[in-house]
Amino acid sequence: MELTYSAEDEAFRAEIRTWLEANLTGKFAELRGKGGSGREHEAFEERLEWNRHMAAAGWSCVAWPVEYGGRGLTIAQQVIFHEEYARSGAPARVNHLGEELLGPTLIEHGTAEQKARFLPKIVAVEELWCQGYSEPGAGSDLAAVATQARLNGDQWVVNGQKVWTSLAQHAQWCFVVARTEEGSSRHAGLSYLLVPIDQPGVEVRPILQLTGTSEFNEVFFTDATTAADLVVGGAGNGWKVAMATLGFERGVSTLAQQIAFRAELDGVIEAAKKSGTIDDPILRDAIVRAHQGLEIIRLHALRTLGGEQGLNASVTKLLWARWHRDLGELAMAAEGALSILVKEAPYELDELQTLFLFSRADTLYGGSDEVQRNVIAERILGLPREARA
Structure with missing residues (x-):
């Protein structure tokens, strides 16, 4: 099939193309082509500044509903946005995990309080996220995760290890799939927790890759904590929520x-x-x-x-x-x-x-x-x- 673009769609194409041409200038012009797979280390702080510049102009999280800070674009307009962005040579964005993965997951499965707390900061590119899925003994087999979280009063206490955690060295938060029901196995007893990175119980170690760079990391949780209400979709429903995130990806x-x-x-x-x-x-x-x-x-x-x-x-x-x-x-x-x-x-x-x-x-x-x-x-x-x- 081929997409059919309306006059409104073509007007939108002209809008984003004109904006990119007008703004990928000066110091931002030097960022063309930077980043991308295997090159996420390139000009990270400068690309973060570019992402925030886009956000200030309303070009962040464009697919999200307007009530959550997005533009509520149609499918055709989303395609146009991504195509024009890629064709312009603009740098790889640093907010992918928040904008494309966690944000849509919270919109679909999060509580009103979770949405109010996290979505505005994702839109503004003020908080970056990483994904706590894979483990040394649970790579593609996500149902085998062994990281545990136990509810202690008004906090979850998290212990375990995640691996291949992209951009954890830059993130402030991690969405973590953890086993919250003792004695559970496979898909049952998992929960989807939102855990702050900047705390004594979280250690991030870079993994040196064949490319000589370190986009991926090991992340160790040792009595790390997060608030009891920062579980998405309810305790025990982590598998469903995690699969939704992968779908949005x-x-x-x-x-x-x-x-x-x-x-x-x-x-x-x-x-x-x-x-x-x-x-x-x-x-x-x-x-x-x-x-x-x-x-x-x-x-x-x-x-x-x-x-x-x-x-x-x-x-x-x-x-x-x-x-x-x-x-x-x-x-x-x-x-x-x-x-x-x-x-x-x-x-x-x-x-x-x-x-x-x-x-x-x-x-x-x-x-x-x-x-x-x-x-x-x-x-x-x-x-x-x-x-x-």
Whole structure:
């Protein structure tokens, strides 16, 4: 399917395009292309300032209902916003986890008090969030989490460890899936807690990646506390709320992701021309397949636009993760022998090398390919459940 844009939609496109052109100037012009997967360390404070500049002009959380500080954009207008933002070269935003994940989750499942407390600060980019899901013994199998939270008077006391926690080093808050019912297992007895990071009971340790950067972290909770009323969806309903968050993660913004992917593919083609590998017919065939794969991802995204993605989220994740990982391998083939040389000593990588190394994790983070296939097989196709120990 293709989106059909009304005259109102095209007027909105002109509005956001004009605003971006007028504001990506001066010091903000230097931020074009900064950030993104594997490069979240780039100009973080400056990108935070840019995000707050956008918020002051009303360009934060644009998909949210107006009553919560958003613009209440239609699906078509959300697509336009993300596409124009990506096409402008504007830097990767730092507020993704609050704006795209937690905010919609609170709007759907939070109490009036929780919404009043947290949503305005997300809109204003005054508080940043991280996601406390994965653990050393519970990666893609979220139901195996062992982090515990016990209610003690008017506070939850949290103990456990989370891992692969993106941007925890910059966050003030973490939404944490923890086991709140003693003796419970799997999906039962989990709760979705909002936990402040800046307290003695929380330790954030960076994880050094192949790219030489540290977007991911380990987070240790040792008698960390949060208020008793900061549980979203009610105690024991954490699985439902956590799945809602994952659904929002793979929504309309994935169309902007594909524009970024297109730019990366163009970079691969340019590298192949520069190195001469474009003359290899096998490489040219791989480039054609990459183009076709990207079109398939786009068509699936258009077909499933809007709201919580539900089981479609698993299909979306499978499509883009393997495609992007393969693009990283194609990038190294395109660069040829130069792909094994660092840009500068001791370990400064070029953009395609960063793409290759970071994309090795694409089929793992956010739910591994194996788990996504199980979800599709069991919950969409109705096949027998995989045997579990």
